[in-house]
Amino acid sequence: MAAAAKRPKVAAENSPAEDCSTDAISGFLGWCKKVGLELSPKVCVSREGTVADYGMLAREDLQVGEVLFTIPRAALLSQHTTSIQALLEEGQASLQSQSGWVPLLLSLLHEYTARNSYWQPYLSLWPDLKSLDHPMFWPEEERVQLLQGTGILEAVDKDLANIHLEYTSLILPFMESHPDIFDPKLHTLELYQRLVAFVMAYSFQEPLDEDEDEKEPNPPMMVPMADILNHVASNNANLEHSPECLRMVMTQPVCKGQEIFNTYGQMANWQLVHMYGFAEPYPGNTNDTADIQMVTVRKAALERARTAAEQQLVSEQWDFLCQLEMVGEEGAFVIGWEEVLTEEELSMTLKVLCMSVEEFEEFKEKDGWEEDTSEEEDSMLSNEMIRKLKASRKKLLHDSVLLTLASYNSDLNAEQDLLNDKVAYGKLSQREQQALHVRYGQKKILHQLLELVQ
């Protein structure tokens, strides 16, 4: 693996002031000045007093609306600003990929291993890529043991397949046609996979405008300084985008000495572990969710169908829901603490799968369109509405939750004990702790739903 850009060991780690004087940070801050990145004197970059490695601390009290730093667009590292930008543009047609990440990853493969990269002071703040501990790097056996039922296993399998596919079908041919820049012995699949994990955890994606709903998401880019901030659900700062620059702006007041937290989005704990390699300890993550696989609801409906004709009806109803694009074989209903995030889909699925033959025929005639306003209410699956669901739909939801709970290979009571026992909890590895918070949060959400549909 390339060794050009390892994060140097920080010599003095005792106070924010000492932190800021370390070589890597001062080199980075000097580079920031040079590229026009303006940092407020009211904050500093530190490893002391942060939840994880580097973070940003307040040197003074901060008010809502204060700008912490401004990053000119030329200081963003992307396929448009890398030194191989012209090559990438030339090869654009051959670099189209499902993920849309290939051009950035080629840029990083190059900059990370280049001798005199313009981005070197920024790269020197990156973590050692070998230290990244996303589940994609865990041994498969441990992954299955700790994460069964959480949705992470399936996501990792897809990532690994895609990484392999994009490396062999796009990256390698591109590198082979530019042997003066790339060397497959240096720019290996292993380094590529590490960089994918790094992009997952450190990159930013510019949000689409409201009228760009149908467009492909914007490609990821690296945002120096912004990627130093850690995340919590109850964040106190937020990145704002304008045509000229990006700005980190306070959204909550913060006292001197406290950490500034960005938001990486409304992330459930399983997504945080999958993409970023950490979980917010239960019950801190107010954005946590649990999934009920769509096919699980079909399974529950089939299990309660007593005759072949009833089973046939469920199959037809499922196919109809597929045509309406309400469900799909790989989709999931997403349940939060306060509401169902996929309420329209879940409500419609429960409704259709509980219809009699006659109701279903009539419903199909209307092409799935429903005028009845009292039915519309059912589509608001807040906790209150779940309580009011009609009995048969409630029962179907109940059975689906039970089936989902059965897909975990761990015991809720034992997990509760572990969370309550500080000593036992402290003996768990980081991976075990993360997985525990993911599983426990999901199961608690499912149990809460179960109570509502009893």
Ligand SMILES: C[S@@+](CC[C@H](N)C(=O)[O-])C[C@H]1O[C@@H](n2cnc3c(N)ncnc32)[C@H](O)[C@@H]1O
């Ligand atoms: C964008 S970086 C933030 C800077 C990072 N702390 C560093 O020193 O490079 C994202 C990474 O920070 C860590 N992180 C962010 N928020 C965290 C939190 N609330 N708890 C634990 N780790 C966190 C995770 O390792 C995540 O992959």
